[in-house]
Amino acid sequence: MLAKRRDVVRLGGLFAALATIGMLTEEEALAQQQAWNKAAFETKNPRDTIKALGGSSAAESKDITMTVPDIAENGAVVPVAVASRIPGTQNIYILVEKNPNTLAAGFTLPQGTEPSISTRVKMAQTSNVLAVVKANDQFYVASREVKVTLGGCGG
Amino acid sequence: MPDPMRIRANALADGVDVRVLMSHEMETGQRKDGSGNIVPAHFISNVTVSHSGKVVLSAEWGPAISKNPYLQFKFHGGSKGDEVTVTWVDNKGETRTDKAVIG
């Protein structure tokens, strides 16, 4: 999950500056920056996202349950819940295929935490939403289409 | 200073259910303001939830998480009266930590 070395170096200055005005200690800032996978969040399609997350292939799995609306009345808030029954689940990722950047979120689930999370994402348009699960260092995927509709009489 | 979170942590038969609402703009970096200038991205990038000094969930978010984010999950090993701590950090280095007692 390390960001590329040059990103860390480039952002070092910014975070050092923030540290001096007391928002974060330098170590904290650096630790957080390293924990944010810039390369993965900049990908433009699911294939590249999974690659950037360290995978080479993803298997379609029926052991991933996605709870999403078939139709979202507004793309600004689309509830997404993902639960994995795949043994050894380490990470859950939420991808929105047609967003400007594909990866919306990644969750790391230590032992003792249920492999199930619920959150809300933005969708720029009707798209497939993908749940990617990393378990025992293998990648698995499930997908559902969510239609985003227009609303109101002034837009 | 960012507004406080709303954290609910409830001990249920099958684990501790944690629900968090965070107050954050989650600016995408794609939106233009009234004068046509791009509003810079501003979003929570990392969330950490811990219990008894142990991390029970960590998350990396991009700007596609909805404004005023919501998060729900469950962990085992917590009991009523324990504290759950949630910390977020955004891409500008702002941060906020709040705690809730498991009910």
Next chain:
Amino acid sequence: MPPRVIAVRSRALAAMAVALFASVASAQNSNSTMDEIARYRQMLQEGNPAELLIARGEELWKTPRGPNNASLEKCDLGLGPGVIKGAYARLPRYFADADQVLDFEGRLVYCMVTLQGFARADVVKSPFSGTGQRQTDIESITTYVVDQSRGMKIDVPQEHPKEKAAFERGRYLFYMRGGPYDFACSTCHGADNQRIRLQDLPNFEETEAARLAFAQWPAYRVSQGALRTMQWRINDCFRQQRFPEPVFVSQATIDLITFLGVRANGGTMDSPSIKR
């Protein structure tokens, strides 16, 4: 069954994922569009960001502020100074001190001016937060106060002559067609089971619909990522009606809210709600 491996390098990943799940999706698609929208709305109910504002509103209510360094705790919302519980559900109403019918936001402005000493012009200048802006004090306080009426019966009084007059004028405005589109409130809200696009339009001449609609404002609007008050709701309806802008807490807006509130009497407050 061992999972079938798809090479990530293949462009087919997304396409295959769609194909694999299309059957599942289509089976669930037998519901009508409106059922699916109802399901989406249901999914939103858990975790209403309006909750984030309640604490801030409470602090603003209780903190001494303004030129008089006074809190709002002595503000009389109709049930006596400082009584908040259930107050929102009984507004708008006539206030003898102001000799006027006021809705909650109108009364809040009155208290901020008379108790705290703020200049009225400053208070009413920017009552609604814009995109990407922090919620205003008025929005925060309104959220705190309306939350204290959740579960209470809507009981907008019609006793004082001025309360009756407000209702009559509100009703007139409700049916008043104008502007380049010839719209009135009643264009959208005067018949049963109407909708614009997929948004249901409550018929305010029908008791149950009026109750449900009135009970859910103020509301957190996910489309705007913001808590919106009843005055905002009226304001944005008139924008889409192509009317000129209603003046914040003007008598005309309060009259209209009185009309809607009286129509909703007997309903149960369920605000702040969360909406599209």
Next chain:
Amino acid sequence: MMKRSRTLLAGAVLIVSFGGCATSSSAPPTEQETLAVIRAGFRDRGIATVDRLNQTELQATCSKYHNNPPQDVRAHLEKAALATVKYPGDGKWLGDFKQGERIAQTGVGLQWTDTAATVNGGNCYACHRLSKEEIAFGNIGPSLYHYGKTRGTSDETLRYTWGKIWNTHAYKACSQMPRFGDAGILTEGQIKDVMALLLDPNSPVNK
């Protein structure tokens, strides 16, 4: 009717200046008192100016009867509305259905958040079902799916459809639909495009 409105406005100012006295009796407010309060409750913002509160005869009549006028009034309004319809000068009824679909999807124009330069939309989908593909359609107006397929393009249909879009009250007094031509919401060219959306056999409406 502009004259009538100005008279009301003058009355309004007078009543406002008397403050609360106007409604202190227990008698219901008069129409003049009500209009005074309404006028005081709105202000100009951008292109949405308070003169929009000056009702036309049609607006005032439909408001008064809650859109259900008696038969003789109805006939009068319909006759007056039909007289406002301007049919296409070049005799061509149909434009580009693809442009028509865009107009049907767009709801901007004439709000205080728009400008004089905003190209107005028709926002047809707000109230009508049109193409099969768009599932987010309203139901204030009837479904127009297969409009052309079921009606064809006879001269009579063309004239009726054009008139209905130009000034809906020509065929149904106190209809809820805007007067897209008469009120200057859409241009003649835009109305041709909407006509094509409804009547062109290749339009998604007729698929």
